[in-house]
Amino acid sequence: MNRFKLKISLFDWTYIALFGTVFSFFISLFLYFLNDALREFSTIVFSMSNAVFITLFSSLFISLSNHFLLPKIDEKFWMFISFIFSFLAGFLGFIFSYYIFSLGEFHIIKFIQPYWLYIGTVVGFLTFLIGLILHQFISMKYKNEFISSEILESKIKALENELNPHFLFNALNSISELIYVNQKKAEKATLDLSDFLRNAITRESLIELNGEIKMVETYLKIENIRFDNKIKLYTHIQESLKPINIPKFSIQLLVENAIKHGFNSKELTINVDVNDRKIEVSNDGILSDNVTFGTGLGNLKKRLELLDIGKLSYKKENNKMIFIIHLKGKK
Incomplete structure (x- = not known):
């Protein structure tokens, strides 16, 4: 079930409140000019109270249905349930407002008293129509956001799938050669490769910095089979930044790039x-x-x-090639 269909943000609630305000304005305008006796401030207050109670009942029914009812029933019944709740929000909102004002002496109550049930029913159908419009608007909005999110995730996964094919081929070749030289080392290298691939095939595009560093260390253990342990890695990490999330393979890719373009048959130090x-x-x-x-x-x-997440840059400093990932701050 697509949860985005049940999602209503704080910004969406402003639309609901806005429609309620506009609805009450037209009701008060209609009643105000319907009869000379109704041209008093209490008529406007009664209309505004209608809007407030209709909005409150709408919020209650939307929250209850979205969190407890709709997720448990077949999607084909959603529209029917929404119809009932939209109608009840308007009907009960009007009845509640009518009841409170009936406790006092107001011309508007005396005027609508013979028709209160009919008016409540009409208001219920009107709120259903408004609810239907809002439902379509919000549903379309989140459907577009969901599609955009899916496209973005597909692009990221496609980019991730471009990574490491050469490393995998080289690692397998190194292990196959090592089998004839040192079987224990070959077994250890196979386990390291398995560990690396297990972390590599996770669905998450973002992983903790600590996890990425462990992947890099495993990666270098495997690469050092080919380079006779000439690649040395040193890490200096600010303690408070260890739990932050970064793109998978980001540091690993920069380390791989350093080996590919920086190794000169001597010992290579990577920091x-x-x-x-x-x-x-x-x-x-x-x-x-x-x-x-x-x-x-x-x-x-x-x-x-x-x-x-951030941007990538590079510089040359003190006879060193340095690549920098500038991470954005917390939003």
Whole structure:
């Protein structure tokens, strides 16, 4: 069941209140000019009280049906239930207002007393029509938002699926070679690869920083089979930032990029520094004269934008190539 169909935001309630206000205005206008005896302030107050009680009953019935009733019944009965509640909101709102004002001496009550049941029924049907319009408007609004969200998620998943095919092929080749040299290491590497892939295939596009760092460490264990443990990783993470969520494979991709473009057959040191909502991945390897955002870096840049997490930049400093993910602050 699509929960978005039952979702009503605080902003949507303003539409309901606005329609109630407009509804009461037209009722008061109609009654005010219907009879000379009704041209008094109490007529306007009675109409406004109608709007208030109709809005309150609408809020009550919408909340009850959306949270407790509609999720438990077949969707084909939703319209019928909504019809009943929309009608009752108007009918009971009018009856409640009529009852309160009947406790006093008002011309409006004396005027409508012979017809109160008929008027209440008409008001109920009018609120049903208004409720139907609001239902269609809000439903269409959230349906469009749901579709947009699905398209965005599809784009992100498509980008994620572009990642790591070469790493997987290289890892399998390394393990196959290691089997003939050191079976225990080959077994350990296979378990590391399994652990990496288990984390990689999760549905979440955002994971905790701590989880991403563990994936990077596992990734380097596997890569160091090919590089004879010449890749060294050092992490410096601000404690308060460890639980923050970042795009999956973001740091891993920058580490992979550092190995691919920075390794020069000597020991390569990679530092990951996380501080002040900035993730810096630096290496002391080969300095690239011309940095281009190809498949990997371009992929990360797009995912940061689509997820509205931050942006990617780079700089050269102290003979080091540094890539920086600038994370947005909390909204």
